[in-house]
Amino acid sequence: MIEPPQSVFEKPEPTFNKFRKAIANKEFLITAEVSPPKGSDPTHMLAQTRSLKGRVHAVNITDSSRAVMSMSPVAASVLIQQQIGIETICQLACRDRNRIALQGDLFGAAALGITNILALTGDPVKAGDYPDARSVFDYESVRLLQLIQKLNQGLDANGKVLPNQGTDFLAGAAVDPQSPSWSGLQKRFERKINAGAQFFQSQLITDFERLDKFVNQIANQSDKPILAGIFLIKSAKNAIFLNKFVPGVQIPDRIIDRLAKAKSPLQEGMAIAAEQIQTARQICQGVHIMAIKAERLIPEILDRAGIALL
Known part of the structure; x- marks a missing residue:
């Protein structure tokens, strides 16, 4: 009898499980958004990211956010x-991939x-930046979560057993607590929970009363963590832009006025972000901190917010 050849591939050990453990331990979670380069040289991205080591549980890598092309x-x-x-x-978006490509990338x-x-x-x-490009949207986020559930169970999108091993992903989803439709927000959240979402990252938050209402009336019905989106607003002009x-963003006039009157708008923006982190910590x-093209400032923002080294 001829023995089948043994695989020479050594799958990397799951050494990156800090985020999963932090969720299980009910720690206050810190993530930061990092955008891949618009080109093949990752030097700047890596330099910006290096300062985050020891300050965040994980960095969130965008997938051509706002449909602006970037590295995979x-x-x-x-x-x-x-x-x-x-x-x-x-991040993995359905916009540019059908179910075949989604499975391949996963x-x-x-x-x-x-x-x-x-x-x-x-x-x-x-x-x-490619408004004439053809969208795919074979799936949307809930169906993608369902797909990941299947892959984690060793099944493909058709429900067939995978011959070469499944996956073990911790899957998360986006949520917008400031959505104008409360019933729509609740239904969408529940669908994502049922589809297997294990954590939620929110859109940019400015209305913390609304966030508190969402957490207490909707999110607390599950045990899945909510990460409030905190955005470093660099100036009044940036806020107006x-x-x-940006759909769904509603930065109030009081923040815009505060930035406009500041001697150093960037420093004021950092102070606002730190204050928002402190507020979110109570809710x-x-x-999830977004400091586009200024990720190096995130450690200082965390210091101002009283968040210690991890």
């Missing part, structure tokens, strides 16, 4: 994990040691 989030995640040693949460991510996925529908292409061009189980 899988490739960027692997580079960060291998060269910096920080755990990643790899298998590749698992084989390369990525353990966390944020399942997203994806921003419409009209918002980005966000209000005008939910974590924060």
Whole structure:
């Protein structure tokens, strides 16, 4: 009898499980958003990320956010994990992939040691730098979460047993506590819970009373952590731009006025972000910090918020 050849592939050990353990231990979760480069040189991305080591449980790698083309989030995640040693949460959007490509990318991510996925529908292409590109949207975020559940069980999208091993992802989802439709927000949240979401990252939060209401009336019905989106607003002009061009963002006039009157708008923006982290800490189980092109400032923001080294 001829023995089948043994695999020579050594799958990376799941060394990046800090985020999963922190969720299980009910720790206050800290994640930061990092954007892959618009090109093949990751030097700047890695330099910005290096300062986050020891300050965050994981960095969240965007997938062509706002439909602006960038390096593959899988490739960027692997580079960060291998060269910096920080755990990643790899975003995966349905906008650009059908179910075949989604499964292929998920298998590749698992084989390369990525353990966390944020399942997203994806921003419409009209918002980005290729408005004439053809969208896919074969799935949306709930169906992507359901797919990840199947892969974790060793099954493919058709429910057939995978001959070469399944996955073991911690899957998360996005949520917008400031959504104008309360019933729609609740239904969408419950669908994502039922589809297997293990954590939730919120959109940019400015209305913390609304966040508190969401956590107490909807999210607390589950045991899944909510990470409030905290955005470093660099100036009044930046705030006005966000209000005008980013869907769902509603930065109040009091914050815009505060930034406009500040001697150093950037320093004032950092102070506001630190205050918001302190507020979020009283409401939910974590924060997701977005400091686009200024990730190096996140450690100082955490210091101001009284968040110690991890």
